Amino acid sequence: MSRVAFIGLGNMGGPMARNLARAGHEVIGFDLAPPARERARASGLQVADSLATALEKAETVITMLPAGPEVRDAYLAPEGILARVAPGSLLIDSSTIDVDSARLVHRHAAERGCAMVDAPVSGGVAGAEAATLTFMVGGEEAAFARARPLLEAMGRTVVHAGPAGTGQAAKICNNLMLGIQMISVCEAFALAERLGLAADKLFEIASRSSGQCWSLTSYCPVPGPVPTAPSNRDYQPGFTVAMMLKDLRLAQESAIRTQSATPLGGLACHLYALFANAGHEGLDFSAIIKMIAGEGKL
Numbered sequence: 001m002s003r004v005a006f007i008g009l010g011n012m013g014g015p016m017a018r019n020l021a022r023a024g025h026e027v028i029g030f031d032l033a034p035p036a037r038e039r040a041r042a043s044g045l046q047v048a049d050s051l052a053t054a055l056e057k058a059e060t061v062i063t064m065l066p067a068g069p070e071v072r073d074a075y076l077a078p079e080g081i082l083a084r085v086a087p088g089s090l091l092i093d094s095s096t097i098d099v100d101s102a103r104l105v106h107r108h109a110a111e112r113g114c115a116m117v118d119a120p121v122s123g124g125v126a127g128a129e130a131a132t133l134t135f136m137v138g139g140e141e142a143a144f145a146r147a148r149p150l151l152e153a154m155g156r157t158v159v160h161a162g163p164a165g166t167g168q169a170a171k172i173c174n175n176l177m178l179g180i181q182m183i184s185v186c187e188a189f190a191l192a193e194r195l196g197l198a199a200d201k202l203f204e205i206a207s208r209s210s211g212q213c214w215s216l217t218s219y220c221p222v223p224g225p226v227p228t229a230p231s232n233r234d235y236q237p238g239f240t241v242a243m244m245l246k247d248l249r250l251a252q253e254s255a256i257r258t259q260s261a262t263p264l265g266g267l268a269c270h271l272y273a274l275f276a277n278a279g280h281e282g283l284d285f286s287a288i289i290k291m292i293a294g295e296g297k298l
Helices: 013-022 034-042 051-055 068-076 099-112 124-130 141-152 166-194 199-206 241-258 263-280 285-292
Strands: 003-007 026-030 060-063 090-093 115-118 133-138 155-162
Touching: 003 013, 003 051, 013 026, 013 034, 013 060, 013 124, 026 034, 026 051, 060 068, 068 090, 068 099, 090 099, 090 141, 099 115, 099 166, 115 141, 115 166, 124 133, 133 141, 133 166, 141 155, 155 166, 166 199, 166 241, 166 263, 166 285, 241 263, 241 285, 263 285
Parallel strands: 003 026, 003 060, 060 090, 090 115, 133 155
Antiparallel strands: 115 133
């Protein structure tokens, strides 16, 4: 078992750290936000009051942070992670960030003599709580082999995507598809209602036909057909509109940088921005059906 410093104890990081501790690892958490630290302590997790304390004697460091700037600062600041960990340490960044930031941190980690993987996740808060996350992992084979047992304590599926940064690339591309698909499913249900077709009948047909996709069968945006979907709990997340918008923006930034055409991704990003700017950034991303169906709740 490993001594793990887990940095970032928010809605995702907190339960991930707890699952590691339940698996028998010695986990010491840290978060810059005092409320996150207190929630983690209340859940039974050992929590440090400073980054330096969390990193003492750590063999592995796992980060779950909001975005690229926070990750770069956490690793590369003069008093940051790379300045404090011992050479040979394993570093796992499970944040969802831009590929360039991921590769920059990888390079600095290698210069420090540390093994590193970028390992963003899919599965949302429910997956973090249940340890059923999917990890998309970028990094060298040897680093992946070291990271895998730890990731398997927090998730059900662990896939090595390739070299440094490809874990982030996989997450961005996956959520590009997800954002577009959810909008298409919402449009179909909105149209069906105006055509007099009941939502449960559309679900029954489309879930067994060529319209089948995860956004329909696992996360249906209308109440009823999928009891576990956020649509049945007033669109409480789940995976928030703000998080989907962040990932779609990362996809658009990557598309511009690589001169890739993503017209549907651009439109999905614009629609989620409109919905978020109307004050709904904290709802589950499937709630965008409210805007698409014209329910007048914006």
